[in-house]
Amino acid sequence: xADQYAQTPNxxxxxxxxxxxxxxxxxGPVVVLLDQTRLPAExxxxxxxxxxxxxxAIQTLAVRGAPLLGITGAxxxxxxxxxxYDVDEAxxxxxxxxxxxxxxAYGVRxxxxxxxxxxxxxxxxxxxxxxxxxxARDLHRxxxxxxxxxxxxGLALLDxxxxxGGHRILTHCNTGALVSGGExxxxxxxxxxxxxxxxxxxxVDETRPLLQGARLTAYEAARSGMAYTLLTDNAAGSLFxxxxxxxVLIGADRIAADGAVANKVGSYPLAVLAKYxxxxxxxxxxxxxxxxxxPVGASIEVEQRAGQEVTELTAPPQVAKGAGVGGLPVAxxxxxxxxxxxDVTPPELVTAIVxxxxxxxxxxxxGIAELCARSRRV
Ligand code: MRU
Numbered sequence: 001x002a003d004q005y006a007q008t009p010n011x012x013x014x015x016x017x018x019x020x021x022x023x024x025x026x027x028g029p030v031v032v033l034l035d036q037t038r039l040p041a042e043x044x045x046x047x048x049x050x051x052x053x054x055x056x057a058i059q060t061l062a063v064r065g066a067p068l069l070g071i072t073g074a075x076x077x078x079x080x081x082x083x084x085y086d087v088d089e090a091x092x093x094x095x096x097x098x099x100x101x102x103x104x105a106y107g108v109r110x111x112x113x114x115x116x117x118x119x120x121x122x123x124x125x126x127x128x129x130x131x132x133x134x135x136a137r138d139l140h141r142x143x144x145x146x147x148x149x150x151x152x153x154g155l156a157l158l159d160x161x162x163x164x165g166g167h168r169i170l171t172h173c174n175t176g177a178l179v180s181g182g183e184x185x186x187x188x189x190x191x192x193x194x195x196x197x198x199x200x201x202x203x204v205d206e207t208r209p210l211l212q213g214a215r216l217t218a219y220e221a222a223r224s225g226m227a228y229t230l231l232t233d234n235a236a237g238s239l240f241x242x243x244x245x246x247x248v249l250i251g252a253d254r255i256a257a258d259g260a261v262a263n264k265v266g267s268y269p270l271a272v273l274a275k276y277x278x279x280x281x282x283x284x285x286x287x288x289x290x291x292x293x294x295p296v297g298a299s300i301e302v303e304q305r306a307g308q309e310v311t312e313l314t315a316p317p318q319v320a321k322g323a324g325v326g327g328l329p330v331a332x333x334x335x336x337x338x339x340x341x342x343d344v345t346p347p348e349l350v351t352a353i354v355x356x357x358x359x360x361x362x363x364x365x366x367g368i369a370e371l372c373a374r375s376r377r378v
Contacts, residue, residue, distance in 0.1 A: 016043075016177065016223065017034045017043050017045065018034065019033070019034045019036075019063070019068055019177065019178050019179070019180070020032070020033050020034070020063065020068060020071060020072060020075065020140075022075055022078070022133070022136070022137070027049075028049065028082075028083060029078075029079060029082050029083065030047050030048060030049050030079075031047075031048045031054060031072070031075045031076065031079055032045050032046070032047050032048070033045065033046045033048065033057055033062055033063045033072075034046075034178070035057075035062045036061060036062055036063065036064055036178060036215075036216060037060060037061060037062050039178075039215055039216055039219055040215055040216070040218070040219040046062055046063075048079070049079075049083075050079070050080075050083070050085070051076055051079065051080050051085065051090040051093055051094060052093070054072060054076045054079070054094065054097075055076075055093050055094060055097045057072075058072065058094075058097040058098055058104070059097055059098065061210060064174075064179065064212075065101075065174060065175065065178065065179020065180070065251070066101035066102070066103040066104075066179065066251065066252065066253045066254075066285070066288075066289050067103055067143050067146075067147075067179055067180045067181065067184075067185065067286060067288065067289070068178070068179045068180060068181075069098065069101045069103050069104040069107070070101075070103030070104055070106050070107030070139060070143070070288055071107055071136070071139055071140050071143060071181055072094075072104070072107065073094045073095065073103075073104045073105070073106075073107035073108035073111070074107035074108065074110055074111040074132075074135060074136035074139045074140075075111075075133075075136045075140075076090060076094045076108070076111075077090055077091055077094065077108055077111035077112050077115065077132050077136070078111055078129065078132040078133040078135075078136045081111075081115050081125070081128060081129035081132045081133070082129045082132075082133060084125070087112060087115055087132070088112070091108050091109075091111075091112040094108045095108040095109070098303055099301040099302075099303050100253045100254055100262055100300065100301060100302055100303045100341065100342045101253040101254060101289075102253070102254040102288075102289060102290075102291040102294070103253075103286075103288050103289055106288050107136075107139055107288075110135050110136075110139055111132040111133075111135045111136050111139075112132070113135075114128075114131040114132050114134065114135035115128045115129065115131060115132040115135075116128075117131070118130075118131040118132075139181075139288075140181045141181065142181070143180055143181035143182060143286060143288070144180070144181035144182035145182070145356070146182070146286040146287075146288075146355075146356035147180050147181065147182025147183050147184055147185065147188050147286075147356075148182055148183070148188075149356040149357075150185060150188060150189065150284050150285075150286065150354055150355065150356050151183060151188040151189050151191065151192040152192065153354050153355075153356075153358060153359055154186075154188070154189030154192070154249070154282070154284050154354045155189055155192045155193055155196070155198070157282065157352060157354060157359055157361075158189065158193060158198075158247060158282075159198070161247065161280045161282075161351070162246050162247060162280075165198075165200070166198055166199065166200030166201075167193055167198055167199055167200055167246050167247060168200045168201045168203065168244055168245055168246045168247075169190050169193070169199065169201070169202055169203065169245075169246065169247050169248070169249050170203040170205070170236065170239070170245045170247070170248045170249075170270065171186055171187065171190065171202060171203065171204060171205065171213070171217060171248070171249050171250060172205040172207055172213065172233075172248075172250050172263070172264055172266055172267055172270060173205070173207045173212045173213060173217070173250070173251065173263065173264035173266075173267075174187070174207070174212040174213060174215075174216035174217045174220070175187040175188075175217070175250070175251035175284070176188065176191070176216070176217065176220040177220065178216055178220060179251070184251075185251040185252075185284040185285055185286070186249040186250050186251045186282075186283075186284040187217065187220060187221075187251075188284070189249055189284055189354070190202050190226070190249060191224055191226070194224060194225075194226045194227075199226060199227065200227065200246075201227050201228065201229060201244075202217075202221055202226050202227065202228040202229075203228075203229055203231060203236075203239060203244070203245060204217045204218050204221060204228055204229065204230045204231070205231060205232075205233050205236060205266060205270075206230060206231065206232050206233060207233065207264060207266060208232075208233055208266070208310075209309040209310050209339065210309060212264065213230070214230055218230050233266050236269070236270060236273060237273055240273045240274070240276075240277040240279065241277070245274075245277070245279050246279065246280075247279060247280045247281075247282060248270050248271070248274050248279060248280070248281045248282065249282050249284060250263050250264075250267050250270070250281075250282075250283055250284070251263060251283070251284060251285055251289075252283050252284075252285040252289050252353075253289065253342055254289060254291050254294060254300050255283070255285060255289055255290045255291065255353065255368065256291060256294040256295060256296050256297050256299065256300060257290075257291070257292050257293075257294060257295050257296070257365055257368055257369070258295065258296045258297065258347055258364075258365045258368070259347030259350065259353065259360070259363035259364060259365060259367065259368050260296060260297025260298075260300070260344050260345065260346050260347055261283050261285075261297075261344065261345045261347075261350055261353070262297070262300045262302065262342045262343070262344045262345075263283070263342060263343070263345070264341070264342060264343075265340050265341060265342055265343045266343070267342075267343055267345055268343040268344065268345045268349075269343075271345040271349035271350065272349065274349070274351075275349050280351040280352070281345075281349060281350055281351050282350075282351055282352050282353075282354060283345075283350055283352070283353045283354070284353075284354040284355075285353065285354075285355060286355060286356055287355050287356065287357060287371060287372070287375035290355075290368060290371065290372060290375075292368075292369070292372045297344040297345075297346055297347075298344070300342075300344055302340045302341065302342045302343070302344070303340070303341040303342060304339060304340055304341070305339045305340075305341050306339065307335075307336060307337030307338075307339055308327065308337075309337075309339055310331070310337035310338075310339050311329065311330065311331040311335050311337050312327030312328060312329050312330060312331075313327050313328040313329075313330050347363040347364065347365075348363075350363045351363075353367075353368075355371060355375075357371055357374055357375055358371075
């Protein structure tokens, strides 16, 4: 394949709707989400006026990806507080909406904690709600800052691991601005490489069954003018065998204290392939994705989703109706499906974990503990 480095001069990337924003129209505050189930066909926003609407958006993947789930959880608590709903109940509903990405519970805990501290100081519910909203805004801003730092650390690591030229990077799922207060995690590193002319090609796994790679990463790559190619997940093996992959870059939904990484299902097979082919397997995630209270990978709860997501084809219009519901059947009626949303990669298969505080490599419990000690993540 003739490689052509796509070039986009700085500043020429088209403006994009933010993945999440807080608004205060006269009818009351709302959380506005870019509905990711409708992409790439249409850019449509979803206006959430209450916590049940946000929980639905989380469960149908209208809003998704670990860092953004954390931000959503925090704004959700603020929404409940400002609108005068029961904050404890809202926090429990939001934190329980999806089990694997630890950022969700973390974001909820931060905003609920700020609310509670203000109440304990005798500040009253209105001031406490303001404190919850301020905390959500802080988390949103911190995530954008972390994203920029990870992009820098990640590119420096790639240049070190792969001296001498253009990088051909394979990625899985979607890890760009759609899931972040900034430009994302793994995708932000690839974007940085693209901007400085060092990305030769971004290989994009389609990411069955909900096609986050095909629908969302390809959408973000195309908008950014990157040289990218979409592949079916099961074509990755032959791509490695052909020597076409220089590094794998993925995000994470939860990193256990021993360095095991839960990410979108299909990540673990890539790690095994990378090991066999002596290709670096790099995880890019903010420290908010590390869960020091989860000791090892086997303790991570992996979300199991509806079998229909596998037995029915979820092309964008079908996805838009609600993930996996009402799609085109691709298996006989009544077929049972195994549909874990994530898998867990053991630390020994991970070359490095890139965070906003720096790089952990080799990936060990000690390295993770040292990182946690330096972060404000609790
Ligand atoms: O089920 P999803 O789409 O929420 O899964 C998202 C992923 O697995 C991402 O790779 C992960 O959250 C990292 S995003 C920076």
